[in-house]
Amino acid sequence: KNEVEQSPQNLTAQEGEFITINCSYSVGISALHWLQQHPGGGIVSLFMLSSGKKKHGRLIATINIQEKHSSLHITASHPRDSAVYICAVSNSYNTDKLIFGTGTRLQVFP
Amino acid sequence: NAGVTQTPKFQVLKTGQSMTLQCAQDMNHEYMSWYRQDPGMGLRLIHYSVGAGITDQGEVPNGYNVSRSTTEDFPLRLLSAAPSQTSVYFCASSYSRGFETQYFGPGTRLLVL
Numbered sequence: 001k002n003e004v005e006q007s008p009q010n011l012t013a014q015e016g017e018f019i020t021i022n023c024s025y026s027v028g029i030s031a032l033h034w035l036q037q038h039p040g041g042g043i044v045s046l047f048m049l050s051s052g053k054k055k056h057g058r059l060i061a062t063i064n065i066q067e068k069h070s071s072l073h074i075t076a077s078h079p080r081d082s083a084v085y086i087c088a089v090s091n092s093y094n095t096d097k098l099i100f101g102t103g104t105r106l107q108v109f110p
Numbered sequence: 111n112a113g114v115t116q117t118p119k120f121q122v123l124k125t126g127q128s129m130t131l132q133c134a135q136d137m138n139h140e141y142m143s144w145y146r147q148d149p150g151m152g153l154r155l156i157h158y159s160v161g162a163g164i165t166d167q168g169e170v171p172n173g174y175n176v177s178r179s180t181t182e183d184f185p186l187r188l189l190s191a192a193p194s195q196t197s198v199y200f201c202a203s204s205y206s207r208g209f210e211t212q213y214f215g216p217g218t219r220l221l222v223l
Contacts, residue, residue: 042216096160
């Protein structure tokens with residue numbers, strides 16, 4: 001079993017829909033990251049969080065440390081949100097090593 | 111600032127050849143790392159460095175060497191390329207440690223025949 005699991009693997013939505021991507025992990029962590037990878041391949045960090053909730057524009061990330069679960073929400077989705085969203089955790093035993101999920105591929109249609 | 115740069119963007123090698131993937135950052139970041147990305151798998155850590163002169167192994171270090179002689183540069187060497195090393199390679203950096211916000215390079219696509 002992977003230490004970081006994402007669901008769903010693939011997601012399609014109509015423009016304007018509310019999107020939720022989930023990440024569960026099985027190790028103790030010092031931080032959790034949400035990343036975005038566009039079809040061109042570039043990877044951009046969206047959020048780093050260790051507790052609570054963070055918001056940036058239409059993106060919201062939450063984490064529940066007790067349940068070892070995080071969610072990434074996209075409100076009012078747009079075709080430009082189409083990308084692969086990746087969850088990664090920093091293991092509390094070695095905070096310098098990130099463990100990545102396999103990603104959620106999101107397609108938003110107009 | 112250029113951020114994190116990688117060269118080359120694309121490379122084809124024959125089995126047994128050697129090459130160096132270059133990575134540089136101009137943000138004065140202490141932490142740098144190399145990942146490989148393969149279809150159906152998450153990014154996997156190859157090697158990382160927490161500062162000049164300090165390197166350590168990640169999850170999949172076999173077949174790769176690194177060195178960190180300056181803060182800016184973190185080259186990845188393939189000593190004898192194998193088809194299993196066909197992948198997309200990403201370099202990343204952060205201010206001081208691995209749990210901080212990571213800044214990724216554009217990637218190098220490597221094909222080993």
